[in-house]
Amino acid sequence: MTDGDPTDLGDDPEGVVEVQDEAATRNLVFAAAERLFAVHGFQKVSVRDITAEAGVNLASVNYHFGAKDSLLLEIFRKRTAELNRARVKMLHEAVERHGGRPTVRAILEALIAPPVRWLDPAGPRLISLQFLIRSRGEGTEQMREALRSDVSHLRRFADALLAARPDLPPEDVYWRLHFVLGMLHNNRFAEFDRLHTLSEGLTREADFEGLIRRMVDFAEAGFLA
Numbered sequence: 001m002t003d004g005d006p007t008d009l010g011d012d013p014e015g016v017v018e019v020q021d022e023a024a025t026r027n028l029v030f031a032a033a034e035r036l037f038a039v040h041g042f043q044k045v046s047v048r049d050i051t052a053e054a055g056v057n058l059a060s061v062n063y064h065f066g067a068k069d070s071l072l073l074e075i076f077r078k079r080t081a082e083l084n085r086a087r088v089k090m091l092h093e094a095v096e097r098h099g100g101r102p103t104v105r106a107i108l109e110a111l112i113a114p115p116v117r118w119l120d121p122a123g124p125r126l127i128s129l130q131f132l133i134r135s136r137g138e139g140t141e142q143m144r145e146a147l148r149s150d151v152s153h154l155r156r157f158a159d160a161l162l163a164a165r166p167d168l169p170p171e172d173v174y175w176r177l178h179f180v181l182g183m184l185h186n187n188r189f190a191e192f193d194r195l196h197t198l199s200e201g202l203t204r205e206a207d208f209e210g211l212i213r214r215m216v217d218f219a220e221a222g223f224l225a
Contacts, residue, residue: 026064028054038130042138069140079128084153086114107160108219180219
């Protein structure tokens, strides 16, 4: 082992295997917990359910994550960070594409497109989005506090919209952004099923790029009114 580097396992193959096994176990627990919480709800899933799903022993959850609430919070933080990075990346691309002054439409597309694409059942992120949706209604106090107070990524979008619509009172920009977020949070499969019934089959939610276009059309009209 190299002096001063506790992560350098040198020529110790057993140490390498042990670290790899611990990482694999941690990933199994994380994935099983996220899937169970997303499908069955936070209160109905026990630590024993998670370990049975992951195929690991009961001590693994405590060792890697601590209590159930700590596991919930870690999943929440990881997935919200990933979603927010995808949004901010799109916003940066819009800024560069429009010479530093993105249009209202480009800003709203960066806000709306990433979570809608996560809805796609054919993609890898549906479970993660279902988990985040449940977080709004079933999350722990720490998760609810994060939703209330951690607005750093939304600040970027608010500032961009304020710059794109300097003619609007700032209060109106913030309210309109709030209404757009409400539209986003309401787009779940239960609502799609109800819309499908209401439209007598005219609506097709499986076209996710079409859904993004319709949502951006609606949000843009609200900001340009």
